[in-house]
């Protein structure tokens with residue numbers, strides 16, 4: 162069997178590496194039009210950082226895992242074609258800022274129709290609006306060679322930062338297909354691939370639309386839990402309750418459960434916001450404005466939380482951060498990834514720069530050019546934004562430290578040493594609740610966290 166995956170990004174690269182590792186008899190080729198990305202996949206420095214990924218790629222690459230820019234060649238050889246291209250939020254026209262931009266999906270469907278020389282199984286791996294399989298099927302069916310394709314939906318549930326672990330041991334694999342003999346046969350073929358390492362009971366098969374919709378709904382529910390606890394964090398700050406204590410107390414209720422109840426400066430990442438906005442747009446398109454409004458509020462609370470964090474910094478710094486150095490520790494949207502898409506740090510840095518602060522950012526995995534481009538725009542310069550080589554350099558002489566990404570190394574910094582090098586009062590704002598506020602206050606910091614009682618409150 163030969164598998165091709167179009168799109169060598171955060172999803173295509175790791176998922177295909179895992180299939181290649183677990184199925185040594187299947188040839189897996191990942192293709193992408195981005196030559197630099199393919200070159201990186203073929204080099205010693207992979208284009209994405211994920212714990213454990215280097216190892217998986219090293220074991221399979223050159224054996225049965227290949228990375229190439231030859232999209233047409235990959236399509237021709239394959240029996241199964243995964244589509245893992247990006248589906249960003251539309252930035253123009255109808256649905257701007259909310260609907261998914263399906264340009265890349267459509268273009269891939271056309272390329273497959275053009276280059277395929279026999280019928281194949283096409284698998285939607287990208288997250289797409291429900292009913293997209295119809296579009297793909299229609300484009301494929303218009304091929305001039307009379308070829309027949311089966312279209313499946315197989316959304317990816319991996320989380321960046323734990324992608325290898327998630328792929329190795331997924332909670333479930335979801336495969337949606339048409340309820341026809343051909344559809345069932347295609348579903349069984351794909352089930353056969355995953356069943357090499359995933360228990361059969363964890364492989365769910367559904368109709369196409371349930372599968373497509375489940376991915377959007379899963380992300381909406383996950384993000385909703387974060388916005389729920391973040392909304393409560395504001396009430397905690399106002400009342401003296403501690404959001405971690407509240408999360409623990411409610412999370413022990415087995416009906417609620419403990420996961421995704423960590424309050425923070427706000428969620429980021431390429432998926433949550435995009436997928437919720439897309440879900441809300443779909444609801445509106447199907448005449449359900451109340452449902453759309455409900456889900457849109459999850460994103461609104463998240464935006465508010467990010468701005469609220471900086472507003473709090475301003476208040477604590479005597480209502481002005483102008484010309485004060487503020488250290489921003491962490492820029493990736495979460496720890497253990499170099500992905501910065503929709504990172505809360507972008508919003509925090511922009512708000513601080515708007516208030517004329519001198520912002521010094523440090524992240525262990527994100528390159529300086531990317532921090533600048535994400536915050537200011539490609540090629541734009543602003544001397545108020547600097548990138549430090551480590552946390553100590555970022556914090557030296559700063560009026561305040563903000564922890565924006567929960568990288569483990571920020572838990573064990575020598576805060577007494579850092580405190581000694583800061584003007585007083587020295588402030589610290591923990592946007593991830595990872596440091597011991599009481600210990601920092603003992604050192605002398607004016608320290609606060611998200612949803613934490615202010616110093617001196619019982």
Ligand SMILES: NC(=O)c1ccc[n+]([C@@H]2O[C@H](COP(=O)([O-])OP(=O)(O)OC[C@H]3O[C@@H](n4cnc5c(N)ncnc54)[C@H](O)[C@@H]3O)[C@@H](O)[C@H]2O)c1
Pocket residue numbers: 167168169170171172173192193194195198232245246247248265268269286287288289317318319320321431432
């Ligand atoms: N990143 C995640 O954690 C995650 C998790 C689950 C699902 N998803 C979904 O998976 C999809 C891919 O996400 P990603 O983060 O891997 O995106 P990405 O931007 O990292 O990668 C997409 C790749 O597709 C390539 N591409 C686009 N059009 C192409 C074409 N016509 N021919 C060849 N290559 C093409 C791009 O060059 C890019 O390298 C999205 O729909 C996303 O919503 C992402």
